[in-house]
Each structure stands twice: as structure tokens, then as C-alpha cells.
Amino acid sequence: MKDQLLTILKCYFDTITISSVETLQSGLINSTYKVDTSRGIFIIQKINQKVFPNIQGVLNNKINVVNYLQANNFKTIAFLATINGEFFVEAEHGVWQVSKYIPSTVQHIIDSPKMAGQLGGYLARFHAALTNFPMSELIETIPDFHHTEKRYSNLLSSIANASAERRLSADREIAYVQANFDFIQPIAKAIQHKTIPQKVVHNDTKVSNFLFNSDGDLLTIIDFDTVMPGSVLHDIGDALRTGASTAPEDEQDLSKVRFNETVYDAFISAYIKEGQDFLTPQELSAIHFSLPLILLEQACRFLEDYLNNDIYYEVSYENHNLIRTKTQLHLFENVKHYLSKTYNIQYNQTL
Numbered sequence: 213m214k215d216q217l218l219t220i221l222k223c224y225f226d227t228i229t230i231s232s233v234e235t236l237q238s239g240l241i242n243s244t245y246k247v248d249t250s251r252g253i254f255i256i257q258k259i260n261q262k263v264f265p266n267i268q269g270v271l272n273n274k275i276n277v278v279n280y281l282q283a284n285n286f287k288t289i290a291f292l293a294t295i296n297g298e299f300f301v302e303a304e305h306g307v308w309q310v311s312k313y314i315p316s317t318v319q320h321i322i323d324s325p326k327m328a329g330q331l332g333g334y335l336a337r338f339h340a341a342l343t344n345f346p347m348s349e350l351i352e353t354i355p356d357f358h359h360t361e362k363r364y365s366n367l368l369s370s371i372a373n374a375s376a377e378r379r380l381s382a383d384r385e386i387a388y389v390q391a392n393f394d395f396i397q398p399i400a401k402a403i404q405h406k407t408i409p410q411k412v413v414h415n416d417t418k419v420s421n422f423l424f425n426s427d428g429d430l431l432t433i434i435d436f437d438t439v440m441p442g443s444v445l446h447d448i449g450d451a452l453r454t455g456a457s458t459a460p461e462d463e464q465d466l467s468k469v470r471f472n473e474t475v476y477d478a479f480i481s482a483y484i485k486e487g488q489d490f491l492t493p494q495e496l497s498a499i500h501f502s503l504p505l506i507l508l509e510q511a512c513r514f515l516e517d518y519l520n521n522d523i524y525y526e527v528s529y530e531n532h533n534l535i536r537t538k539t540q541l542h543l544f545e546n547v548k549h550y551l552s553k554t555y556n557i558q559y560n561q562t563l
């Protein structure tokens with residue numbers, strides 16, 4: 213690996229040596245390395261071309277959005293330019309990007325209202341900073357990425373094609389998703405029909421895609437692979453899906469997976485406070501559907517992959533995708549009760 217990474221770095225620096233390489237595990241799609249060199253510490257990422265076949269589109273989106281944010285003084289990561297002035301390298305059987313390492317901690321959940329408030333406020337400012345980005349310049353690199361009804365129908369097809377063994381071990385989860393899809397169908401349709409407007413959003417705002425310093429202060433958002441037109445509700449829901457849980461998305465002991473109401477409330481009020489100038493009345497009135505929407509969509513995606521014998525997400529053991537499905541559904545059940553009780557969110561609510 214070290215040799216490959218050195219080949220990449222030589223496109224950026226005439227002379228450079230590597231002292232150590234660490235593989236980072238928090239992403240489920242790309243390969244990511246932290247590399248200590250004679251020129252500083254860098255993050256080198258190889259983009260997964262199976263998931264992102266339209267690599268030119270991905271590069272177009274992420275480079276333009278990152279450069280735009282920087283030009284508008286929104287603090288974020290920067291991609292290094294090669295000696296030839298490009299923000300990526302095609303070599304060693306792949307497409308690679310390099311950025312400076314930012315000293316930080318990776319969080320998988322949020323455990324304090326202070327951090328939840330920072331996360332909600334930051335995400336709203338991120339969305340605000342992209343309000344005037346020319347959306348038509350973005351390419352839809354993964355079609356229908358957050359088209360929840362399609363995610364559900366893909367799941368239904370995978371149930372029909374799965375091995376009897378996997379179908380049986382997931383029978384409770386399959387039944388649960390089928391019984392609960394109604395709860396989020398109105399919001400899924402409102403987004404699909406653009407009653408909830410399309411905006412430039414990140415589309416992958418799990419908490420591990422935000423960097424914090426050791427005092428718990430939020431430094432920046434990372435991973436612009438899926439920046440595309442979408443709904444702010446997707447980003448809100450995905451940040452809360454991971455942030456407002458008391459355990460990582462693949463916790464095996466479900467008794468440790470609880471919905472953190474305090475984190476939820478702190479995040480939502482900070483987001484609304486910072487976002488009040490750009491949120492539409494429709495977005496505002498549907499905001500509490502964000503989390504159940506993304507929880508159930510993500511459950512469909514993990515469960516589909518489990519039934520397809522794990523062809524999409526990186527897995528470390530046999531039932532990994534089924535475990536991930538269980539945490540999403542367990543949270544969904546708790547979230548549904550909390551939101552019904554606290555915010556009067558109901559089945560078949562008109563949006």
C-alpha cells in the first residue's frame with residue numbers, strides 16, 4: 213500500500229517520503245488512508261468506482277462545491293492540487309484525492325446537547341452557504357439516491373430474490389418495514405413531487421462526516437462525494453439518525469441503542485434558529501419527519517444489501533448488514549413514539 217500511496221503523492225510533490233500509513237475505517241464505501249510524510253500529514257482517498265461509476269461527475273460536484281465554499285469563506289476541507297494543477301489523480305487502478313489532515317476526533321454519535329446544538333447550527337449554515345450555488349451545474353451521480361419509495365421497492369425485489377436462509381433470518385425486519393412504510397410515505401412523496409424544494413445538499417451527513425476538536429467543537433464537514441440536488445430534510449435526518457442515537461449504527465446489543473431526545477431537541481432548535489431565513493414553510497412543517505424518513509430508508513438499504521449477500525456496503529462479519537438494519541428499526545420505533553407524543557406527528561399526515 214505504501215508504494216501505491218507514494219506514487220500518488222509524487223504527483224503532488226517532487227520529493228516526499230512516507231513514514232507511516234494508517235487505514236481509516238469509518239467510511240463504508242471509499243478506501244481512506246492517513247499518511248504521515250516528510251511534507252506533513254495527509255488524508256488520501258481512493259474513490260469507489262463500483263459505487264460511483266460516473267467518476268467525472270463526482271469530481272465535478274465535489275471540487276466545484278468545495279472551491280465555491282472556500283471562495284465564500286465557509287471553512288471546509290480543501291483538495292490539494294497536483295503539480296499539473298488538478299484536484300485528483302488517476303493512477304494505480306483508481307482515482308485518488310489528497311487533502312491536508314485536520315487534527316480531530318471522529319464521533320459516531322453525539323452525546324451532549326452542546327455538540328448537538330453546534331451540529332444543528334453548522335448544518336443550517338452549510339445549507340445557507342450553498343443557497344446560491346448554481347444547482348444546474350451539479351450532476352446526479354447516483355440517480356435517485358434519496359428516492360425513498362424506490363429504495364423501498366428495491367427492497368421488495370431483493371426479498372423476492374434472496375436466498376431462503378437470509379430471508380428467514382430477516383423475516384421480522386422485513387415484516388416491520390412493510391408494516392411501517394406508511395408512516396413515512398407522505399413525506400417521501402412530498403419530496404419526490406418537490407412540494408419540499410430541491411436544494412444543494414450534502415446527502416451523507418452521518419456524524420462521522422463531521423470533524424470535532426478535542427473540546428467537542430465542530431471544525432468542518434467532510435466527504436463531498438454525494439453533494440447533489442436533494443432536500444435539506446435528508447441531511448437533517450441523516451445527522452440525527454447517527455447523532456441522536458446512544459450507540460453506533462452497528463451496535464449488536466440493542467439495549468445500548470436508545471434515542472437521545474435531548475440531543476434531538478437541541479439539534480432541531482439550533483437548526484431552525486440558524487435556518488429560519490431560508491427554510492420554506494413546507495420544510496419547516498415537515499422537519500420532524502426527517503429522522504423517521506431517513507431511518508426507514510437506511511433500514512431498507514441495509515436490509516436490501518443483506519438480502520443481496522452484501523454487495524454494496526463494506527461488512528466485517530456475516531450478519532453485519534442485518535445488525536445495522538436492526539439498529540435503524542429499533543431507533544425508528546422509539547423515534548416514532550417520541551415524535552407522536554411530543555410533536556403530534558401522525559400516520560397519513562397530509563404534507
Ligand code: GN1
Pocket residue numbers: 238239240241242263415416418435437438461510
Ligand atoms: C455510506 O461511505 P460512507 O460511509 O460515507 C453511504 C451512505 C450511508 C452510509 C451508512 C455513497 O456512506 O449513503 O448512509 O454509508 N454512501 C453511499 O453508514 O452510498
Ligand code: MG
Pocket residue numbers: 239241416435437438
Ligand atoms: Mg460518503
